[in-house]
Amino acid sequence: MIGRLHGRIVERRPPFLLLDVNGVGYEIETPMSTFYVLPEDDAPVTLHTHLAIRDDAHVLYGFASAADRSLFRALLKVSGVGGKMALAILSGMTAAEFSLTVQAADVAALTRLPGIGKKTAERLIVEMRDRLDKLEGTGLPVAGEAAQAVAPPAESAGEEAVAALLALGYKPAEAQRLVRAVAAEGMGTEEIIRAALQGAAGKGK
Structure with missing residues (x-):
């Protein structure tokens, strides 16, 4: 069982990332709560991992905290x-x-x-x-308010945000609606995703 990995991020495609560990690249699925706190690419990072073994695939999940x-x-x-x-x-x-x-x-x-x-x-x-009651560490900080929409995002950032929401289980029309509702000029992919998820959860009302 792979319980923890320490390496450098070489590729980000929310909610997926590629982690280089001593020359071996691990494809990892992570929640957006982990993406928000990841360091810049090439900076060292440690992820707590969970390996799910299925008949058709082995899926590695990574988390910023235990x-x-x-x-x-x-x-x-x-x-x-x-x-x-x-x-x-x-x-x-x-x-x-x-x-x-x-x-x-x-x-x-x-x-x-x-x-x-x-x-x-x-x-x-x-x-x-x-x-x-048996789990520790549930007192994590609440994410900030979603950014106000003022203009469409850069095409690539918007498309990547929609793709990330689709990977998380949102339907295409809903993913596009959520992104359009929060996108602002100059926002990065992860910022758009954060705002879209906050909007979906009804935060800031």
Whole structure:
């Protein structure tokens, strides 16, 4: 089992990145909460990892903190929740926000995340309530408010943001709508994604 990797980022395609570890490139899927705190390319970074072995592929997930990885693993134990959905949850809200959402039994907040219907949201609340008490590190800072839209983004940044939202489970029309609603001139891909996810979660209202 690969539990941790230390290397340098050589490619970013949110929510994917390529990490060079002593000349070996590891393709890693990460939640956007990890992307937001990554250093510049070529700077050393350590990621806590989880390897998922399926019949058709081996998928490596990476997290900036052990707490995020613990929450990811706890989510995988919930019936009906796979790696893609768990990644979308950690991209759409911080561990602290997820904890508060579960404690408040806020079904509506969870159903705003891609791929989560009412039944799945209710299952998450019931099954995660007790598990969260055993997890450490849920007191993470809440992300800032989304940027106000004033102009379209650069074409490449906007397209990359849409592609990232599609990878997280959003439907094409919804991904494009979210990006258009928050895009501002000069914003980078990760800034657009952050603002789009905040808009999807209803933040800043």
